[in-house]
Amino acid sequence: MIDKKLSKKLNVFLTIVDKPKKGIPIAIKDNYLTEGIRTTAASFVLDDYIPQYSATVVKKLEQNGYCVVGKTNLDAWCHGSSTETSDYGPTLNPHNTKHLAGGSSGGSAAAVASGMVDFAMGSETAGSVRGPASWCGVVGLKPTYGRVSRYGVIAMGSSLDSPGPITKDVTGAAKLLKIIAGKDEFDATTSGNLVDDYELALTGDIKGLKVGLVENYMLSEMDSEIVKKTLKAVGLLEKLGAKITKVKTLDPTHAIGVYTVVQRSEVSSNLARFDGVRYGFGRDKFGEEAKRRIMLGTHILSSGYQDRYYKKAQKIRTLFINDFNELFSEFDCLVGPTMPSTAPKIGVTKNAAMYGELADILAEPSSIAGLPAITVPCGMVKGLPIGLQIIGKQFEEGKILNTAFAYEQNKKDD
Amino acid sequence: MIKKLASLANLKVKKKEEEYFKKQFEETLKIVEKFDSLDTSGVDETYIVTGTKNVLREDKIDPLNMLTQDQALSGSKNTHNGYFVVDGVLNNDL
Numbered sequence: 001m002i003d004k005k006l007s008k009k010l011n012v013f014l015t016i017v018d019k020p021k022k023g024i025p026i027a028i029k030d031n032y033l034t035e036g037i038r039t040t041a042a043s044f045v046l047d048d049y050i051p052q053y054s055a056t057v058v059k060k061l062e063q064n065g066y067c068v069v070g071k072t073n074l075d076a077w078c079h080g081s082s083t084e085t086s087d088y089g090p091t092l093n094p095h096n097t098k099h100l101a102g103g104s105s106g107g108s109a110a111a112v113a114s115g116m117v118d119f120a121m122g123s124e125t126a127g128s129v130r131g132p133a134s135w136c137g138v139v140g141l142k143p144t145y146g147r148v149s150r151y152g153v154i155a156m157g158s159s160l161d162s163p164g165p166i167t168k169d170v171t172g173a174a175k176l177l178k179i180i181a182g183k184d185e186f187d188a189t190t191s192g193n194l195v196d197d198y199e200l201a202l203t204g205d206i207k208g209l210k211v212g213l214v215e216n217y218m219l220s221e222m223d224s225e226i227v228k229k230t231l232k233a234v235g236l237l238e239k240l241g242a243k244i245t246k247v248k249t250l251d252p253t254h255a256i257g258v259y260t261v262v263q264r265s266e267v268s269s270n271l272a273r274f275d276g277v278r279y280g281f282g283r284d285k286f287g288e289e290a291k292r293r294i295m296l297g298t299h300i301l302s303s304g305y306q307d308r309y310y311k312k313a314q315k316i317r318t319l320f321i322n323d324f325n326e327l328f329s330e331f332d333c334l335v336g337p338t339m340p341s342t343a344p345k346i347g348v349t350k351n352a353a354m355y356g357e358l359a360d361i362l363a364e365p366s367s368i369a370g371l372p373a374i375t376v377p378c379g380m381v382k383g384l385p386i387g388l389q390i391i392g393k394q395f396e397e398g399k400i401l402n403t404a405f406a407y408e409q410n411k412k413d414d
Numbered sequence: 415m416i417k418k419l420a421s422l423a424n425l426k427v428k429k430k431e432e433e434y435f436k437k438q439f440e441e442t443l444k445i446v447e448k449f450d451s452l453d454t455s456g457v458d459e460t461y462i463v464t465g466t467k468n469v470l471r472e473d474k475i476d477p478l479n480m481l482t483q484d485q486a487l488s489g490s491k492n493t494h495n496g497y498f499v500v501d502g503v504l505n506n507d508l
Contacts, residue, residue, distance in 0.1 A: 052485045146464045159462060188469035189462070257449035260442065268423060275424075277498050279489030283424055291427065295419040296439055302422070309446065314459035316449055321460060353438040354445055370463030394464065 001025060002070055002116055010092045010101070011083075012110045013070040014040055023067030027111040027120040029104075030071040031078055032058055032163075033152040037068060041154045042086040043076040044285040045274050055152025056187065057121060057163050057180045064179045069117065072107025076287050077271065078123065078156040080104055081131050081356035084349045085289040092346070093136060095384055099343040102132030103356070108166045109136040119176060120166045125157045126259050126367035127339075127360030129164040130375045130389065135343035137377045137385030139404070140166045141173040142363075144394045145370035146191040148177075149184035157266040158189075160259075160367055170376060170405040174198035177397060193395050201398030202405045207241030209403065210331045215246045217336030217362050217389075225381040230337045233378040233388045233407060237335070240406050247334065250323040254316055255364035256357050261300055261313035262368065268297025292353060321369045328393045333400055337362060338375040338387035362389065372397045376404040378411070 001020060007013045014030050015038045028034060031041045033051035040046045058068065075085040083091040083106035091106040093099040094114035101110040105122025109132035112120050122129040124142040133140025141164045148163045155161060165176035181195045213234050218227045238244045271294050276282035286294070300309045327334060340362060349355040357364070366373045371394060375387035388407065392400035416435050420427040427435065483496055492499040 049489060052481050052488060144464070146466065185471070189464070189466055191464055191466070254449045254452055257446040260446050272424070277490065277492075277500050278486075284426055286425065291420075291425050292435060292438060294423045294425060295416065295427075295435065296442060298419050298423045299415075299439070309443075311459055312449065312454060314461060315454035315457045316452055317460045317463075318457050319452065319454065321463065353442055357445075368463075 006114060006116065010094060010097065010110050010114060011073055011089055012091055012107045012114070012116065014042065014073050014088055014107070016070040017068055020069045021062070021067040023062070023065050024119065025069040025117050026061060026066040027070055027072050027108055027117045028058060028068050029074050029108050029120070029122050031074060031123060031154040032121060033154070034058055034068055034071065037071060039071065041077050042074045042088055043287065043290065044087045044281065045276070045283070046280045049280045053152065056149035056184045058152065060179050061176070066119065072105070072111055072120065074107055075104035075289070077154070077267070077290055078104040078125060078128055079267070079289045079293055079356070080349065081127055081359045082344075082349050083107065085287060087287055090346060093343045093384070095137060099345055099384060100135070100348065102135035102343055104128040105166060106132045109133050109138055109140065112136070112138045112166055112168055118168045119172055121163060121176070122166045123153055123161060123163045124367065125160045125263060127363030129166060130338050130363050130373060130387070131360060133166050134338035134375045134387030135385065138166055138168060139170050139173050139374065139376055140164065141177060141374045141397070141401070142367070142372060143177060143181065143397055144191070144372045146189050147372070147395065147397065148180050149187040149190050151184055151186035155270040157263040158270060159262065159266060170374075170401060170408050171199070171202060173374065174202055174401050177401075191395070196398045198398055198401055201402050203402060204406045204409050206237065206403055206406045209242040209333070211237060211242045211244050211403070212247035212327055212331040212334045213244050214249055214334050214336040216248050217252065219340050219361070222337070222340050223342070223381060226337055226341070226386055229379040229381065229386060230388060233411070234335055236407060236410060237403065240410060242403070245331070247327060247331070249327065249365065250320055252361050252365050255320060255368055256361055258313045258316045258320070258368050259364040260354070260357050261309045262317070264293050264297035265301050265310055266297070267293045268295070268301065317368050320365050324366070324369050324371060333403055334391040336389050338389040342381050342384035342386060366391045370394060372400055374400045374404045376408055378407070
């Protein structure tokens with residue numbers, strides 16, 4: 001069913017299921033446990049790992065008519081925004097194979113963008129769904145933290161991780177979210193809030209919607225074409241009846257530090273369990289990026305540095321939450337560009353220890369606040385796609401999906 | 415410093431990697447420390463963003479949600495009489 005030649009060319013799938021069950025084909029990022037199907041997290045540590053059970057998300061999708069056709073490439077352990085840290089090599093961008101698909105859910109984004117599947121699952125800590133979706137020209141939804149179960153998803157940053165769909169269109173994202181959202185007794189951080197009917201939310205009517213255009217997400221170093229196209233997309237929302245007001249958020253550069261500290265700390269704890277005793281290989285198989293993150297996290301959490309870095313970061317996290325709360329007391333959603341650039345060329349991450357954190361600057365503030373956000377394609381810049389980002393209040397996925405849907409249905413091809 | 419961190423994290427780092435990691439840590443922390451310019455006096459820390467409180471359940475075994483011994487051992491490369499085999503820990507110099 002999967003075009004194996006194309007998959008090999010772009011390095012999309014790490015495992016292709018030879019005889020998939022009947023159903024709607026879906027590609028699953030290789031950090032989701034899939035019973036009987038190899039799951040590697042793109043690390044040689046788990047090169048031969050066959051899980052004995054499936055993640056809750058995978059189970060729910062299978063119960064609702066979807067079948068897993070393969071497991072997609074990612075940055076090893078989700079550590080990155082390029083797929084260049086994958087022990088199996090990077091995934092190439094279907095729009096231009098000299099460029100990267102992005103990460104960490106790069107395989108899932110490329111699988112959808114290249115037409116191999118219409119539906120895929122990614123997962124996001126900060127930017128890992130939105131980034132590659134934006135760079136590959138597809139839709140990516142990062143749900144509210146706790147809206148979707150993390151059970152059976154190999155953990156990266158446990159206070160941030162949010163499984164999310166990557167799809168051909170907004171309707172596809174709404175369909176998948178409706179299935180995967182909800183409380184799970186195996187993940188105590190999932191919310192008992194009622195799950196909306198996200199497909200019914202797609203009315204396309206955004207008349208009177210109060211939208212904040214985040215001015216300071218238009219970074220000074222950004223390509224002027226990205227700014228222009230983002231403003232054009234926001235202009236269309238206005239034409240459709242939304243009320244646009246320019247707003248400013250807390251400087252997103254501070255979120256880089258918060259995200260780095262929180263994520264490295266949680267990584268060092270989460271990756272301590274991989275010892276090669278119960279499954280997989282030993283810790284000598286960890287790649288450079290994983291080692292770097294584990295050790296820095298260990299440093300940050302060691303006595304004498306906790307207050308300096310970890311507690312300070314968690315306090316600034318509160319400042320970001322307060323800042324968003326204030327904005328959402330006035331606005332239904334916030335909009336801006338998803339990524340500061342288009343997909344970079346292969347090799348960009350060499351010797352750049354902070355590449356991912358810097359590339360994901362526009363996703364980090366909403367991630368550390370646990371907010372939902374969606375990226376929807378809004379044109380091409382120099383032959384590569386860009387995305388419009390729509391951020392919502394916690395558990396208001398319906399609103400951002402509908403805003404993205406209204407845009408998608410009315411935009412003219414670039 | 416790198417040697418100590420590697421030992422705490424149960425990782426092996428080659429001699430020539432030590433300097434490389436050290437330099438990168440310094441660069442990373444320099445970027446992180448930019449957040450010091452924000453005043454956080456009187457601000458509480460946030461550890462969970464959705465306000466979830468402790469979630470408890472009864473400590474009961476659910477036979478429908480457990481692995482059989484064979485399943486649990488199926489991924490291991492070293493088992494003995496139905497148990498995982500691990501390296502000795504008592505003689506390790508920690």
